[in-house]
Amino acid sequence: MSTPKFGQILLQRGYVTPDQLRTARDLNRENPRMSISEILISMNITPEINILSALAERMGLPLIEGNIFISDSDIIKLVPERIARKHNIIPIKIEKGRLVLAVRDPTNMEIELDVKTSSGKEVAYNLATEAAIKDAIEKYYVNITAQKIAEDVESEAEESDKPQNSEIDARVDSAPIVKLLNTLVEQAYLRNASDIHIEPFKDYVVVRMRLDGDLIEYMKITPATHRSLITRIKILSNMNIAEKRIPLDGRFDYTVDSNVVDIRVSTLPTAYGEKAVLRLLGTALGKDVGLAELGMTPENVQKFEHICDAPNGVVLVTGPTGSGKSTTLYTVLQRLNKPSVNITTIEDPIEKRVVGINQVQVNEKAGLTFAAGLRSILRQDPDVVMIGEVRDFETAEITMRASITGHLVLSTLHTNDSCATIARLIDMGVAPYLVAAAVNGILAQRLVKKLCPKCKRLEPLSAEQRKILGDPTLTSSYVPVGCSSCNFTGYSGRFAVHEVLLLDSELRAMITRGASTEELRAYAEKTGMEFMDQNVRKRIRAGETSLEEYVRIIFTMA
16 A cells, blocks of 8 residues: 555645645745745644654654653764754664664755764654754753863863862863853753752762752763862852862852853862852742742732731741742842832842842851841831841841831741741740731741643542542542653652731730640631642642642641
8 A cells, every 4th residue: 555645644634724735835836945844834834743743654754742852862972963953953862773863854865964974874764843853952962062071171181281189270261161160050050950069979070950859960070170170160159269178158140041140159078079069049039020920829929918018017938948938038029129118138148139129148257147237237227128037036036126116027937837937936035925016927838849741640549648638539630750851750840839827916816825836727727728738739639749749748847
């Protein structure tokens, strides 16, 4: 049986009408350099994936739907990057001695000629969309480039006549080491990583990136390259390059795609050299977003904005380290930042520089603590004060008294939930009546991993799982699977879940008379407050996150 023609397949599948196909053929005769498939795609008659699906059937070629995954990164080295970009192709595997390429246009004869010349191999084709191939080129060739740069740094170190242990070395300012650090920062930014970890061991150094809360290995470098890289980081961060015996802190800015990324640097001496962690604050804090974009439900947005719009009082954001408290506070500050409002912050460290806000860096060696800085700030006629963290009784008491004297004070506290925050303040030594009078409301939050929309799978819940969730009406939920889009983790991105405790007159009276955390929680539940576990269950029902994330969140709260 003969294979149906390309046009017949398109018509049979209902991808095009006879008139549309006729128009495409007429245009093809006028401009033979453009294939019929390219014309149909450019005219937006049918999606690209439909054209490729029909072409795959016509030519008997496999079709890659979705993102391209390459298991052996060494395959990339067989085709130079300039050829891959020229033809929009990428090598994906070796099969039966032939180099398999992901291509969009298999009729382009130049592809086979260029690839055979560069690789010395016969070629075969898989079809893929233009966007998927471009994404794969950006992802895989950049990794190869980073490794090549690291190898160049190593070659320079071996060829250098100077002692390798000398930290003030000409190669630190050489192009390869500069390119290596630039590549690491740019890749971390493009992947939305929050941190870069550079960790030395006996024979090698691992570079990892934290994506969605999990560390993913990015590359390995040699100890010689590590020494130059650490020195480069220290120079940029204004740190003492000769000091390797004690932990050091610094920061520098880096511009990616016209966005300034604020990078906080911390080094730590280990058995095999200095470990460095670079925190990219610009990836989350550099974007002006609203509370809804952070994951807050409309009801919680309304309640929290009502708290923050008060002319005075204390607003507390609570949660463990890495739960997004700073991002939430900066979002509130951006909302309050107006020419008519004087805002001053005291932070350790300043995590984002904001135009129009007076920001003070804590310097305990010089005597500028949170408490001392707060006292001085209150003499500067502020309308809004943001304190990075309430750490001790002195800071807590000044915070409470500042709110009573007419200031809106924002701060963070490390507690498990909103109701437990009251007990924490009282344990610090703040009088219950002062807590009741000063605090407007408390926002507790956690970060939850978001299921990858491309590979998540719906599965029924067992009786035991429904019992864990505490919701018998929930009979099924989505589970993480893993695909090339999410680095085979099953998750892609994170969002925050919240609970907002609004202090009304009855709650203030309960705090003043010494009510327990359980009594406060019972009252909040009675008045309709949505707790964090309920918020996560709502997100599970919506298919946004999984049961395992619910268990993780509830465990940390317990």
